[in-house]
Each structure stands twice: as C-alpha cells, then as structure tokens.
Amino acid sequence: MSEAAAKTLRKPRPKYLSLQALLFEIRLPVMGWVSILHRISGVLLFGAMVWMLWMLDTSLATASGFARIQHYVGLWPVKLSLLVLVWAYCHHFCAGIRFLLLDLDKWIGKESSRVTSWIVLAASIALTVAFGWKLW
Amino acid sequence: MNRVVTGAHYGLRDWLAQRITAAIIAVYSVIVVVVLMGGVPITYAVWTDLFSRGWMRVATLLFFVSLIWHVWIGMRDILMDYVKPDGLRLSLQVFTVLILASYLGWSVQILWR
Numbered sequence: 001m002s003e004a005a006a007k008t009l010r011k012p013r014p015k016y017l018s019l020q021a022l023l024f025e026i027r028l029p030v031m032g033w034v035s036i037l038h039r040i041s042g043v044l045l046f047g048a049m050v051w052m053l054w055m056l057d058t059s060l061a062t063a064s065g066f067a068r069i070q071h072y073v074g075l076w077p078v079k080l081s082l083l084v085l086v087w088a089y090c091h092h093f094c095a096g097i098r099f100l101l102l103d104l105d106k107w108i109g110k111e112s113s114r115v116t117s118w119i120v121l122a123a124s125i126a127l128t129v130a131f132g133w134k135l136w
Numbered sequence: 137m138n139r140v141v142t143g144a145h146y147g148l149r150d151w152l153a154q155r156i157t158a159a160i161i162a163v164y165s166v167i168v169v170v171v172l173m174g175g176v177p178i179t180y181a182v183w184t185d186l187f188s189r190g191w192m193r194v195a196t197l198l199f200f201v202s203l204i205w206h207v208w209i210g211m212r213d214i215l216m217d218y219v220k221p222d223g224l225r226l227s228l229q230v231f232t233v234l235i236l237a238s239y240l241g242w243s244v245q246i247l248w249r
Contacts, residue, residue: 039210039214042207042210042211042214043211043214045207046207046210046211049203049207049239050239053239053242053243053246056246057242057245057246059180059183060183060184060187060246060249061249063180066180066183067180089165093162093165096158096162097162100155100158100159103155134173
C-alpha cells in the first residue's frame, strides 16, 4: 500500500447522524424548514379544530355564550394560543400556495425555490403580525 | 403508455383532492377574513345573522367538508411517513377518521341548530 493510499484510509470519516451532527453539522435548507413547518402547522391546526368548533358552537348558540367567548378570547393565554394558531394558518396557507406553484413547475430551480421559501416564512410572520395588530 | 404499477391507485386521486380542497379552504378563508374585517363591529346579532343565511351555511358546510377531507389526507400522509408499526398506524388512522367524522356531525349541528 502506498503512503498516499494509507493516508486516505486513515482519514477520519464524517460520522453523520450522530447527535452532534444532527444538532450542529447538518443544517436543513430553508426549503426543508418550510416543508416541515407546513406539516407541524397542519398537525397543530388539526389539534386545534376541536377548540375552534367549540368556540363557534358556543358563540352562535346563545347571546351569553357569545359574551363568554368574547371575554375568553381577551385573556392573554388564549390570545397567545390564538396568535400561534393564526401563524400556523398563515404559514400553512402561504406554504400551500408555494407548493401549488411548484406543482405547476413555477420557480422550481434551486435558487428561486430558496427565494420563495424565504418569502413564505416572511409573509406568514408579516400576516400574523398584521392580524395580531388588527385584532388586539 | 400502459405501465404495470403496483399499489391501490389512490395516490393521484388523493393528491388531487388535497389540492382542490386546499383551494376551496383558501377561497372561503379569504372571503371570511374580508367579511369579518369589513368594518362592521361583530355583535351577537351580526354574528348569528351571518350564519343564518342559506349561502353562508352551505359555503361553511362546503368549507368543513373540504377541511375534513384535507386533514384526512394530510394526517394519513404524516402517519404513513412517521409511524412504522402497522397496528399503531392503523389505530391512529382509525382514530383520526372517527374524530373527523364526529367533527362533520358537529359542524352540521352548529350550522343547522
């Protein structure tokens, strides 16, 4: 075995999928973040469906129920949770439109899909801030 | 081209349904946001009047049906991707279907009380 070949063999190989690699070395590209957040926001919204239906039900059933819900959504932990759900909805909405455009072969290049991913992340935050501002 | 493929052949149908239901959900959401932010203060009278209109009830039911269908496809995809033991996955899928079916019944009850 030549010296060079021996050196190549001794070269430490990257140990991917170790905890350290997963936490610090492998970075999810921004498109991956949009994708996984699309899933997380989807599950979050599914989980919140029962809450939303309960609020719709109570607010429509009686005038006192409507007043109760109005008071209820004014409490800060409820407001905060609703704001998270507003973000989840906005993100799911924006990312969904991006996926529809990708289906239509629009902006599928590496650079342009990176740009549209940043747009989705920024737009959903901006919409959340705007709705939060408007509602409270 | 007549290719022999394996599987249950529901992939394309579900993929398409996911997108069509998404479009319905999106259009309804935008309309509701525009109506609610139209400037009229939402009192109990305004709120119940809105949901007593036939078009609103039908549109909202269409929205709920689309939403529930959309959630089913999404949750099924996620469960298929992350839950490997067959029994557990099937149980979670059945649970999801039962929950969604009860939500559909509930939404009809809310709209036509």
